[in-house]
Amino acid sequence: MNNKHKGKAKNILASMALALLTAVTLMPGYKMFALPGFYKNLTSDTVPKSKRVVKSRPVVVKDSIPKVQVAAPGLKDSMATPVADSVHFNGADTSNPVKGDTIYAKMSKDSLSAPVTYHADDSMVMDVPGKKITLYGKKSTTVYQDNNLEAPVIIFDQKTNLVTASLKKDSAGKVISFPTLKQGESKMVSDTIGFNMKNGKGITKGTYTQQGEMYIYGERMKKINTSDFYAFRGRFTTCNLDTPHFAFVSKKIKFRANKFAITGPVHPEFEGVPIPIVLPFGIFPLAQGRHSGILAPTFNANDQFGLALEGLGYYKVLNDNWDITTRGTLYSYGGYMFNISPRYYKRYHYSGNFSFDFNHVKYNFKGDPDFSTGNVFNVRWTHSADTKSRPGVTFSANVNAGSSKFNQYVPNSPARNFQNQLSSSIAYARTWKDKPFNISINANHSQNTNNKTINVTLPDLTFNLQTLYPFRRKEPVGTLKWYENIGVALNSNAKSQTYFSDDTSVSKLNIGKQIFDHLQWGATHNVPISLSLPQIGPVQISPGISYSEKWYQEQLRQNFDSIHNKMDTVHNKGFYAARDMAFSLSLSTRIFGSFTFGKNAAVQAIRHEIRPSISISYKPDLSGGSYYLLKNDTSHNYYNRVSLYSNSLYGAFGEGKFGGLSFNIDNNVQMKLRNKADTAAGATKKVTLIDGFSFNGSYNFLKDTLRFSTFSVSARTNLFNKINITTSATLDPYDVDPSNGRTINKLLWTKKPTLGRLVSGSVSLSTQFQGGDQSKKKTPVQNNPNQMINQNTGMPLDEYQTEMAYMANNPAEFTDFSLPWSLSFSYSLQFSKIFQSAKIGFKNNLDQNVNWNSTLKLTEKWQLGINGYYNITQKQLGTLSMSIAREMHCWQMAINISPVGKYRFFNISISPKSAILRDVKVNRTRTFYQFP
Numbered sequence: 030m031n032n033k034h035k036g037k038a039k040n041i042l043a044s045m046a047l048a049l050l051t052a053v054t055l056m057p058g059y060k061m062f063a064l065p066g067f068y069k070n071l072t073s074d075t076v077p078k079s080k081r082v083v084k085s086r087p088v089v090v091k092d093s094i095p096k097v098q099v100a101a102p103g104l105k106d107s108m109a110t111p112v113a114d115s116v117h118f119n120g121a122d123t124s125n126p127v128k129g130d131t132i133y134a135k136m137s138k139d140s141l142s143a144p145v146t147y148h149a150d151d152s153m154v155m156d157v158p159g160k161k162i163t164l165y166g167k168k169s170t171t172v173y174q175d176n177n178l179e180a181p182v183i184i185f186d187q188k189t190n191l192v193t194a195s196l197k198k199d200s201a202g203k204v205i206s207f208p209t210l211k212q213g214e215s216k217m218v219s220d221t222i223g224f225n226m227k228n229g230k231g232i233t234k235g236t237y238t239q240q241g242e243m244y245i246y247g248e249r250m251k252k253i254n255t256s257d258f259y260a261f262r263g264r265f266t267t268c269n270l271d272t273p274h275f276a277f278v279s280k281k282i283k284f285r286a287n288k289f290a291i292t293g294p295v296h297p298e299f300e301g302v303p304i305p306i307v308l309p310f311g312i313f314p315l316a317q318g319r320h321s322g323i324l325a326p327t328f329n330a331n332d333q334f335g336l337a338l339e340g341l342g343y344y345k346v347l348n349d350n351w352d353i354t355t356r357g358t359l360y361s362y363g364g365y366m367f368n369i370s371p372r373y374y375k376r377y378h379y380s381g382n383f384s385f386d387f388n389h390v391k392y393n394f395k396g397d398p399d400f401s402t403g404n405v406f407n408v409r410w411t412h413s414a415d416t417k418s419r420p421g422v423t424f425s426a427n428v429n430a431g432s433s434k435f436n437q438y439v440p441n442s443p444a445r446n447f448q449n450q451l452s453s454s455i456a457y458a459r460t461w462k463d464k465p466f467n468i469s470i471n472a473n474h475s476q477n478t479n480n481k482t483i484n485v486t487l488p489d490l491t492f493n494l495q496t497l498y499p500f501r502r503k504e505p506v507g508t509l510k511w512y513e514n515i516g517v518a519l520n521s522n523a524k525s526q527t528y529f530s531d532d533t534s535v536s537k538l539n540i541g542k543q544i545f546d547h548l549q550w551g552a553t554h555n556v557p558i559s560l561s562l563p564q565i566g567p568v569q570i571s572p573g574i575s576y577s578e579k580w581y582q583e584q585l586r587q588n589f590d591s592i593h594n595k596m597d598t599v600h601n602k603g604f605y606a607a608r609d610m611a612f613s614l615s616l617s618t619r620i621f622g623s624f625t626f627g628k629n630a631a632v633q634a635i636r637h638e639i640r641p642s643i644s645i646s647y648k649p650d651l652s653g654g655s656y657y658l659l660k661n662d663t664s665h666n667y668y669n670r671v672s673l674y675s676n677s678l679y680g681a682f683g684e685g686k687f688g689g690l691s692f693n694i695d696n697n698v699q700m701k702l703r704n705k706a707d708t709a710a711g712a713t714k715k716v717t718l719i720d721g722f723s724f725n726g727s728y729n730f731l732k733d734t735l736r737f738s739t740f741s742v743s744a745r746t747n748l749f750n751k752i753n754i755t756t757s758a759t760l761d762p763y764d765v766d767p768s769n770g771r772t773i774n775k776l777l778w779t780k781k782p783t784l785g786r787l788v789s790g791s792v793s794l795s796t797q798f799q800g801g802d803q804s805k806k807k808t809p810v811q812n813n814p815n816q817m818i819n820q821n822t823g824m825p826l827d828e829y830q831t832e833m834a835y836m837a838n839n840p841a842e843f844t845d846f847s848l849p850w851s852l853s854f855s856y857s858l859q860f861s862k863i864f865q866s867a868k869i870g871f872k873n874n875l876d877q878n879v880n881w882n883s884t885l886k887l888t889e890k891w892q893l894g895i896n897g898y899y900n901i902t903q904k905q906l907g908t909l910s911m912s913i914a915r916e917m918h919c920w921q922m923a924i925n926i927s928p929v930g931k932y933r934f935f936n937i938s939i940s941p942k943s944a945i946l947r948d949v950k951v952n953r954t955r956t957f958y959q960f961p
Contacts, residue, residue, distance in 0.1 A: 141190070141226060146172040147183075160187035167197075167206050173226050175255075180208030180222070194222040212255065215240070215286050219250075229255060236260075240287060240315040242267055242943045247282070256286045264298070265290070265313055267943035268919035275299050275919070275941075279311060288316050319346045324356060327952055331440040333392055335361035342368075350375050364391040381412035381426070390438045405438055407431030421460040428453040433478040433531055440956075451476040465495040481532035485544075486524055494519035496559065514561040523552035523580075526678055551678035552580040573613045579682070581605040584673040589660045607674060608651050609682040617642040633713060634701040644691040652682040689729035689736070696722040720745045734774035737762045740785055752796045760785035770864030770871065789861040799851035853882045877901035890916045906930070919943070 147153075150166025164171070164183040171178045171185070171192060180194035194208035210217045210224075210233075217238045224231025233250045244267065247260030259282065266276040279292035295311035297304045314320070326341035342356030351373050358366040366389075372382040386407040393400045412426040429451050436445045453474035460467040471489040476482070496516040501509065529543035558574040584601040620639040626632055658668040672681035698719040704712040726740040743757040762785040764775040777783050859876040879901060884894045892914045898907035908930045915922040921942050926935045933956070940950030 141173070143174050145185075145226075146170075161185065162187075175212055176224075176226070176229075177211040178208065178222065179211075181206045183208075185226075190225050190227045192222075192224055192226055196220055213286075217250075224252065237271075240284070240290075243290075243313065243315055244269055244273070245284070245290075246276075256288075258284050258286075260284065263292075266919070267941055267946055270918070272301065273919070274917070277311065277313075278303065284315070286315075289314055319352060321345045324354070326358075327950070329440075329952070329954055331360075331956060334364055334440050335394075337361070337440070360391070362391045362394050365389050377415050378418045379412065379414040379424075381410065384409040386431070386435070388435065388438055390434075392438065403434065405432035405435040407435045421462060423458045424456070426455045428455065428474070430474055430476060430483075433476065433481040436478060449478045451478065465497060466493060468492050481530050482528055483531060484526065484528045486526045489524040490522065492519070492521045511560075511562070516559045516561070518557050518559075520555045520557075521552065522554075523550075524678070525550035549678045550582050553679050554578045567618045569617050571615045571617075573615075575611045575613070577609045577682070579607050579674070579677075579679050581607070581674050581677045581679075583677070585676045586657070586673060587659055587671065591660075605674070607655060607682055609648070610651060611646055611648040611687075613644055613646040615642060615644040631703055632700060633703060635718075636699045636701070638697040638699075640695040640697075642693050646687065646689065646691065648683075648687040650684065650686045653684055655681065656684045686731040687729050688731040689727055691725070691727040693723060693725035698722075717747065720747060735763060735772060737776070739788065751798070752794065755793045756791065758790035759788045761788050765864075765871075767870060768867045787860075787862070789859075791860065792858045793856070795853070795855040797851070797853040800849040801847065848884065849886045851882075851884045855880045875902055892916075 149164040149169045152165050154163045162185045181197035182195050184193045196207050197205045207218050208222045219233040220235035222233045231252045236247050236250045238245050247263035249261040252258040263282045264276040264278045266273040268274050276298050278298050279295040281293040284290045290313040292311040296307045324342040326338050329337040329339045337360050339358045344354050346352045353371040356368045367387045370384045374380040388405050390403050410428040414424045439445045455472040458469040469491045473486040475484045496518045501513040527544045527548040529540050556576045560572045586599045588597045622637045624635045655673045656670050659671045674681040700716045704714040722744045727738040729736045740760040745755045763772045857878050861874045862871045865872050879899045882896045886892050894912040897909045910927040913924040922939045937953040
């Protein structure tokens, strides 16, 4: 070894020794001393001389555990261990005090501002003369501040502070691993990466990165700081494939991380084929969460309104809790629509949104026989509160009100065009802790857009007092006495109701006068008294007393004027009350029976459960005084018994005494089978044959005639877990007068063995079948309420996001390409008997409907669907719609056609799946109305 090499070796050994001594001196309890040149890194060729100034300081002596205080003010850009400016030792040995030293170190120009953490899976090579370190391994990493570099080969050049990473290929030329750079929320995957660790600038080649939903590729990228970088020959897409199905390509692009991207001339590209549509520049949003901006319109067409520029608007973020959306639509026939929708949300407290629509309608154009103009509006408001914010208090609102013709003039929306009912509700409820009562206040609105009648209920007040036990001891000892189980409760409801019409052609009265003239109010109170008795053997006995009272604002008496052949009505305003009371005693039990066939039989047992209940009740006639005889017309001497309160808000109590017996019998039948799918010994499974078969009715001992009520029979079952069947029927045990169809006091079972004549009935059947491997169960979608909230912003989802969340949570309602075929079928039959005349008698009225929904996978990417409704009775096809769906990976295409029915349409829609490009779509819709 020559002198030159010996000198280098000595320098290396000296540097290593100094580093070791420095680490040791930083150990707690070790007496620290300063050595020259220890701040230099390992790659230095020579040990530089240090400038050291030592100033003596007084020593504070204390009897305590030795402590080391290290402070390094003034040290900058150094990867070495900070050196103490002043060090004080408080040793236990006070006989040998240590003098404090002050050290000034000259820092290296190539030092970094933070330590570098590195790891090599395979090996590390250090080039001391060249001041380079090379890391090898599939997942070699280098972490510096917020830069995390992972690559199979990483080279660090200390002279230039440049880090270079490159990919690795196998012997066949296939890439084994790519270098990856993570900084904050951004991640880049490149062929090669080079960046300066001191200034953060760098250049990458063949780089892929993702910003939100956008995938970005650049042939070369230059990073100038932590947030800005440039790309040469780059592309944007929402397709996550290496070779995307579509992209927007530009030669020059500037990015602001997670905010936006600005390009020069840009053109679209499909399957690598450029489209000759070039825009002079492009602005692509990359920001996550809410941000204000213009809402792009769509072009549409409608036969009644003309061509439309639809949905042009602006979205504005007001603050963290409020935002607002405004939209407008212009039609070529002269009409326009305007919508404003503010939303609000406060986490853990409440959320809601308003929506106001105003339409200036020009229906068709001048010269058409059905040309019309007008102004219509609609107001919607939804509000929901988190019950945890105010325990015991709930408030919710769901308002949908407006002009009666508004839904009629909504274009391309058959669901709203034929919706003739609008309703609203606002509810407030309060429950007090440790209190036996609660209160609720409601406001309701219902609107019939056909007759243009609007009903309003305000307020609707309900007060409930939970069951109290007035005879129970405060501190009972031992078993309760029977009278201590007597409970009393109170249920009260009071409300006012009115109605008015917004049809000026029918009523010339102003709305205020209509509201006052039609105003009704009333209240009802119910006091149930119950007694809980212990079960006597298999029978449960429950006695009860019920007292009810109703308050009215008027009495209405009608008299038929035979001379003028009209009905006279007299309203007596005031405060009136009516009362009713009932006593009851109910008994219920359960009866079980079974038939066994042996363990080796295929059917091992049949189990039958009967649940009978009998109730004996008595009701005195407390309301008989409010009834009177009313003659209907002059041709017949037929009178009806009518109550003075028959036209009131709560109606009248029933007339007459009741002392009778009510009964109900419910049945359940199950079968135990040997489970062939399970090879274990004695493996069985249960199959329900009849889910329920019930029969109920009543008998009034105090009536002179027609003591039996009509009987109700119902049954339900699910055959083979595939076919749901539900049936119901109403039987009348009495015969009828063939001349007028009225019931007479003659039981039918006295003539023949029957429970009664069939008055009405219904049968419904539904089933669903699908192909494919049924053993692969789909994971049920969990209904997570947080999915209806944007996790990035905390605000409720907008209309599009809510729709996408609903599609994600309800995949069965949308296209499923994994099913080769599916079929759902439902059938319903309604039956009733209606008396026509003495000559014709009763006429059977039948109504039968069939609904079906089917899908067929034509190929792996195409699916055909057919939905329909057919009325068998009228032999009329209600609706028939066909749909074709195409799986396009990052795009979606749907074609819907309804060629028959009153409302016919077709729709073609092609759009990206990503929400960020939802305005980049092709939509074609045509609607046709068939008027009678």
